[in-house]
Each structure stands twice: as structure tokens, then as C-alpha cells.
Amino acid sequence: MQSLLRTPLDLPGQAAVAAAAAAAPSVFNTQPWSFSVSPAGLDVYADPGRASLPTASAERDVHLSCGAAVLNARAALARLGHGTRVSVLPDAGDPLLVARITVTDEAPDQVLGRLYGWVHLRRTNRYPFAPEPLASEVVALLRDAASREGASLRLLDREPEYQRVLSLIRAATGKEEEAVREDRAARLSPGSAPSVIPVGSLGPVPRRGGYDDPAVRDMAEGIGLPGRTCADFEPRPDLAVLETPGDDPASWVAAGQSLQRLLLTAAEHAVAASFANQPLEDADLRDAVSASAAHYGHPQMVLRIGYPLTQPPASPRRPLSEALRRDGD
Ligand SMILES: Cc1cc2nc3c(=O)[nH]c(=O)nc-3n(C[C@H](O)[C@H](O)[C@H](O)COP(=O)(O)O)c2cc1C
Structure with a gap:
């Protein structure tokens, strides 16, 4: 991946971006993704084998889950002060490469940077809500x-x-x-x-x-x-x-x-x-x-x-090291 950057992503930044991606919601918490992170940004790959569910929507749900991971990574990069460029399905020869997020020297999306504050706190909430309709x-x-x-x-x-x-x-x-x-x-x-x-x-x-x-x-x-x-x-x-x-x-x-x-x-x-x-x-x-x-x-x-009445516990994620691709994967 080529960097468009004068200030590439440092190692703590790379770890934060990958951890944000892994905190995304996913179909049945299957986490059907893997990540390749570098000073230039993050690649998100689909891992359909992790979500081999017997439903008609399995392939779609893998892409939806990976899309959520992409957004979280963008939010983390924005919080770190980076602009980003996203190419969705950039390689026709590799359909598993869902998105390539490249850091740029452009201004970060301020709203996304703010939303990063919720990346690790958001939960799917299956508890009763207050009876009031949404404002x-x-x-x-x-x-x-x-x-x-x-x-x-x-x-x-x-x-x-x-x-x-x-x-x-x-x-x-x-x-x-x-x-x-x-x-x-x-x-x-x-x-x-x-x-x-x-x-x-x-x-x-x-x-x-x-x-x-x-x-x-x-x-x-x-x-x-x-x-x-x-x-x-x-x-x-x-x-x-x-x-x-x-x-x-x-x-x-x-x-x-x-x-x-x-x-x-x-x-x-x-x-x-x-x-x-x-x-x-x-x-x-x-x-x-x-x-x-x-x-x-x-x-x-x-x-x-x-409007929630209860904050549910976090659903666990597999260790980040298992979601990171090594060279040659
Ligand atoms: C494509 C997709 C489909 C999902 N479908 C359902 C669903 O039908 N019902 C449900 O309660 N949760 C559903 N979820 C939520 C996941 O089960 C949830 O994200 C996962 O268990 C991780 O928990 P968290 O969102 O609290 O981090 C879905 C999530 C995604 C991304």
C-alpha cells in the first residue's frame, strides 16, 4: 500500500485503528473479517468462513459487518487527526478485500472523530427500552x-x-x-x-x-x-x-x-x-x-x-492478534 502521507500512522495509532475496527457489530458476533494494518492505513478483508450461517443472507451480512468495521476504523483515524480515502472493493481479482482505508494529509472528518468516543461503548441492546417514542x-x-x-x-x-x-x-x-x-x-x-x-x-x-x-x-x-x-x-x-x-x-x-x-x-x-x-x-x-x-x-x-433502561455487558471479541493478517496471508 502506498502512503499519501507526510505523517504516517505510528504503531500505537495502528493498534487503535485495528481495535476500533474489531469493535464493530457483526452478524451473530462472528467477526467475519481480518485486517492488515500499516503506516499507510488499514485493509479490511472479509473472512466468510467465520460466518458460515445457514441463512440466505450470509454473504450480505459478512459485507455489512465489514462495512461497520470500516466506519469504526475511519472514526479512529479521524480522532487521531488523519484524513482518509476509502476504496471499496478496490481489487477485482481479490473479492475478499472489502475496503482499503488510506490515511491522507487532508483534514479529518470532525464528526467522525467525535463519534469515535462511542466505538468501544456502543452495544446491541436487547433489553426493554422506555415506552416513549423517539424524539x-x-x-x-x-x-x-x-x-x-x-x-x-x-x-x-x-x-x-x-x-x-x-x-x-x-x-x-x-x-x-x-x-x-x-x-x-x-x-x-x-x-x-x-x-x-x-x-x-x-x-x-x-x-x-x-x-x-x-x-x-x-x-x-x-x-x-x-x-x-x-x-x-x-x-x-x-x-x-x-x-x-x-x-x-x-x-x-x-x-x-x-x-x-x-x-x-x-x-x-x-x-x-x-x-x-x-x-x-x-x-x-x-x-x-x-x-x-x-x-x-x-x-x-x-x-x-x-431509549435504553439498561446498559448490557460488552460481547467479547476474539484477541486482536487473531484478526491481524501476517504477510503472506
Ligand atoms: C449484519 C448484522 C446482522 C445482525 N442481526 C441481528 C439480529 O437480527 N438480531 C440481533 O439481536 N442482533 C443482530 N446483530 C447484532 C450482533 O449480534 C451484534 O453486533 C454482535 O453480537 C456483537 O455485539 P455488540 O453489537 O453488542 O458489540 C446483527 C449485526 C449485524 C452486523
Whole structure:
């Protein structure tokens, strides 16, 4: 990688940037990436083998996760005072090279530099939120954060649309294949690799009232795990869909960067999110999420957003040294 810099990234800076990338959210905390860091910047590679999930969305979810890592690395570089240039999928001969982030002498993105303060504090929050709806100013900030990276955040604020997506979330949960559930059970079982989703991060089991399921996704649905309590969730969470105009690997990376920029913005405003992506993991139901007369975007994430009442524990990451590529990898 060639440096565009008079002041290249020093070793502590390289470590901070790689650690920020590794703190990104990822599908099922699989961390499907590896990094090559140098004085010139950071390359993010996809590692699909880490996220071999039996869902229709596996490839997309790997790119979304890597996109979130790219945004975190950019935020760390901005905090260190560097401008950055990002090339997404820069090498047609190496589709696993998701993005190359090169440090430049241009002015850093000040907003991203500020958002870096939330990179290691943000959590996916699967605990109940306060019942209040999001303030319209917060919605505007989140929309703006998403659109800066090329995606749009569609808040489901019209009742028929809200109910339609909610019913797709329920349908997806009901139709989940045995193989998907078994894969999840294997990943979550006590004694599996430690870097998955610990019980404390799963949040409580949503208390069911009839079949009026809350829109929080129980990642351990149908899997009996010791140590989990039940709780009532907010009756009508704000739901939103993150959409992109295209639906190819570059669009998924953009969606991941948008997702992470909006999640860091949310954290800055004491707002949290969890996800209800089950309908996007099934090809037919995903089409139905996007089928709407007014919107033609491709749905990439379904978010539940609200004011948290609990700060969940951090979900662990594998040691950074395992995510760093050595020469020759
Ligand atoms: C592409 C993608 C899909 C995800 N889907 C879901 C989901 O459907 N439900 C959920 O609760 N979390 C979902 N997550 C969140 C991850 O499980 C979470 O990022 C991971 O466990 C690490 O935890 P953290 O975000 O608290 O650091 C998703 C994350 C990504 C990037």
C-alpha cells in the first residue's frame, strides 16, 4: 500500500485503528473479517468462513459487518487527526478485500472523530427500552447519519407499514428452519467458543402475551439457556428499515458503514438499538419487507430503536492478534 502521507500512522495509532475496527457489530458476533494494518492505513478483508450461517443472507451480512468495521476504523483515524480515502472493493481479482482505508494529509472528518468516543461503548441492546417514542430531532439525526454513508433509514411511522413489517418478523420467526435453529443453539450453548453472544448480552426472554410478540428478537428463541429471566418489553417499539438503492457487495458495505454511523450517533444521544433481521434472512420474506408502493430501496437491516433502561455487558471479541493478517496471508 502506498502512503499519501507526510505523517504516517505510528504503531500505537495502528493498534487503535485495528481495535476500533474489531469493535464493530457483526452478524451473530462472528467477526467475519481480518485486517492488515500499516503506516499507510488499514485493509479490511472479509473472512466468510467465520460466518458460515445457514441463512440466505450470509454473504450480505459478512459485507455489512465489514462495512461497520470500516466506519469504526475511519472514526479512529479521524480522532487521531488523519484524513482518509476509502476504496471499496478496490481489487477485482481479490473479492475478499472489502475496503482499503488510506490515511491522507487532508483534514479529518470532525464528526467522525467525535463519534469515535462511542466505538468501544456502543452495544446491541436487547433489553426493554422506555415506552416513549423517539424524539423527532433524534430521528432526523439518525436519518442524516445513515444518508451520509449512502443508505436511508425508513422509520415505520405509518401504522399499516409498521404492522406489515411486524407480521413479517413474526412470520420469519415461525418459519425458521430447523438447521438455522440448530446452528444458533450450537453457537450459543454453554461451552461453545467464548466469543459469541453471552447470556447477559442476549437480554431477557420477552414475555409473550397471547401471540402479540414484542418486536425484540430473542437470539436464543426456542433454545433453553440457563440463567435467563423473563421481562415485559415496551409495547410499541420504534422500528426502522435501513435501505440502499443497490443490492450488490458495494451497497452492502455502504449499508454497514451507514449502520455504524447511525449506531454511534444514537449512542451519542443516549439512544440504543437492537435488530430484528429474521425476515431479511429469508429470500421470500425479504422481498416482502421491501414491497411497498412508495419505496424501492433494498432492505439491509431491521432496527428496533429506543431509549435504553439498561446498559448490557460488552460481547467479547476474539484477541486482536487473531484478526491481524501476517504477510503472506
Ligand atoms: C449484519 C448484522 C446482522 C445482525 N442481526 C441481528 C439480529 O437480527 N438480531 C440481533 O439481536 N442482533 C443482530 N446483530 C447484532 C450482533 O449480534 C451484534 O453486533 C454482535 O453480537 C456483537 O455485539 P455488540 O453489537 O453488542 O458489540 C446483527 C449485526 C449485524 C452486523
